[in-house]
Amino acid sequence: MARILIAGAGVGGLSTAHRLRRLLPRTEEIVVFDQSPVHTFWPSLLWLMTGTRQAPDVVRPLAQLREAGIRVVQSPITAIVPAEKTLVTADQSWSGDALVIALGADVDSGAIPGLAEVPGNFYTVAGAQAVWQQLHDIEQGRIIVLISRVPFKCPAAPYEAAMLIDGALRKRRRRDAFEIEVWAAEAAPMAVAGPAVSQAVVDALAHRDIRYHPNHTVDRVDYAARQLIFKERQDSVPYDLLAYVPPHCVPPVVTAAGLAPLGGWVAVDRHTLETVYPNVFAIGDVTGIPLALGKPLPKAGVFAYRQGEVVAETIAARLLGRPSAETFDGQGECFIEMGQGVAGFARGNFYAEPTPTIRAYRSGRHWHAGKVAFERQWWARWW
Numbered sequence: 213m214a215r216i217l218i219a220g221a222g223v224g225g226l227s228t229a230h231r232l233r234r235l236l237p238r239t240e241e242i243v244v245f246d247q248s249p250v251h252t253f254w255p256s257l258l259w260l261m262t263g264t265r266q267a268p269d270v271v272r273p274l275a276q277l278r279e280a281g282i283r284v285v286q287s288p289i290t291a292i293v294p295a296e297k298t299l300v301t302a303d304q305s306w307s308g309d310a311l312v313i314a315l316g317a318d319v320d321s322g323a324i325p326g327l328a329e330v331p332g333n334f335y336t337v338a339g340a341q342a343v344w345q346q347l348h349d350i351e352q353g354r355i356i357v358l359i360s361r362v363p364f365k366c367p368a369a370p371y372e373a374a375m376l377i378d379g380a381l382r383k384r385r386r387r388d389a390f391e392i393e394v395w396a397a398e399a400a401p402m403a404v405a406g407p408a409v410s411q412a413v414v415d416a417l418a419h420r421d422i423r424y425h426p427n428h429t430v431d432r433v434d435y436a437a438r439q440l441i442f443k444e445r446q447d448s449v450p451y452d453l454l455a456y457v458p459p460h461c462v463p464p465v466v467t468a469a470g471l472a473p474l475g476g477w478v479a480v481d482r483h484t485l486e487t488v489y490p491n492v493f494a495i496g497d498v499t500g501i502p503l504a505l506g507k508p509l510p511k512a513g514v515f516a517y518r519q520g521e522v523v524a525e526t527i528a529a530r531l532l533g534r535p536s537a538e539t540f541d542g543q544g545e546c547f548i549e550m551g552q553g554v555a556g557f558a559r560g561n562f563y564a565e566p567t568p569t570i571r572a573y574r575s576g577r578h579w580h581a582g583k584v585a586f587e588r589q590w591w592a593r594w595w
């Protein structure tokens with residue numbers, strides 16, 4: 213009997229586990245490990261922060277995977293021994309025939325002085341709820357969406373957040389009482405997708421009277437005074453409501469395993485997702501895949517999902533002694549929520565050289581409907 217270990221039951225881990233279950237006979241064991249009892253559908257947090265979803269809408273219990281023939285271990289992984297394809301949890305050591313590391317990116321508000329005191333980290337369920345609570349109650353003022361550091365998950369998310377906040381205030385007929393601004397530690401939105409996509413997002417912000425301040429890296433936050441202090445400015449920037457993207461880092465257990473250089477991400481073969489250790493794969497946000505234009509592949513669920521399918525196919529083929537032709541080719545797409553029931557859409561090949569070839573489609577209500585349908589399908593497929 214073979215055993216495949218999957219570290220992390222996020223987008224990539226679930227995609228790997230379900231594809232493997234379809235490809236392998238029930239005699240082969242698939243074990244998924246996660247510190248959390250629930251799977252979170254992260255894109256819905258943008259709707260949670262603007263009041264169109266409630267917290268129970270964005271999570272589902274992982275225990276239900278057992279009904280699909282997938283073993284679930286709910287425990288933090290405390291160590292990884294890649295050379296032995298072994299994971300260590302609080303009370304047990306687990307060895308497998310293949311190991312898939314899908315632990316995502318950790319978020320660490322504590323890396324910036326004062327930031328962790330601010331409740332509006334919309335990259336967590338509690339933080340997204342906190343933004344909605346404030347947005348619901350506030351009557352006027354300056355709302356700042358802050359991108360504290362790069363890289364971060366879903367390059368579109370903070371820009372979508374700003375436009376969804378704009379839409380929520382227009383719905384309340386209170387937009388005139390607010391300034392909305394995006395302050396970003398990056399030079400342009402979604403830069404990997406190319407200048408045309410960046411400009412389309414900048415134009416969409418301007419069209420909604422959302423002021424954009426790129427190239428600003430926050431140094432610290434004075435929570436009591438509600439001020440942001442940036443490295444590039446002498447004066448501080450006041451806010452009334454702060455919604456922020458926290459700094460991201462590789463999970464410490466991955467660094468401790470020697471899989472990622474200090475401050476870096478896991479290196480993999482960009483087509484097979486295999487690490488330097490045979491039959492040890494890493495997928496999704498935990499990886500760092502350099503692109504020819506000098507920036508890494510963005511951290512996005514669309515890539516984690518597809519990479520999980522490719523890795524499952526490779527593992528199954530090796531176990532069953534048959535060839536596998538599936539590789540990850542860098543294709544991806546994303547919806548861009550713009551508020552008031554409208555969204556944009558972009559799709560293309562992020563592995564194209566010398567630069568990714570991405571097509572941005574004209575925004576409309578149908579793309580928003582597409583994103584809502586995608587969320588519904590996500591839950592219907594597996595829960």
Ligand SMILES: Cc1cc2nc3c(=O)[nH]c(=O)nc-3n(C[C@H](O)[C@H](O)[C@H](O)COP(=O)(O)OP(=O)(O)OC[C@H]3O[C@@H](n4cnc5c(N)ncnc54)[C@H](O)[C@@H]3O)c2cc1C
Nearest residue numbers: 220222223224247254289315316366496497512513514516
């Ligand atoms: C607000 C928001 C909106 C987004 N919108 C989109 C979108 O529209 N489109 C898109 O493509 N992407 C989007 N993303 C990004 C997408 O959610 C991520 O890129 C995707 O979830 C990455 O999948 P993953 O499997 O690599 O990691 P994750 O889905 O983050 O899963 C990692 C799992 O590992 C577990 N874990 C971590 N450390 C340990 C440990 N030590 N022990 C045990 N378990 C551990 C975690 O609990 C988690 O369940 C969005 C993200 C956010 C935050």
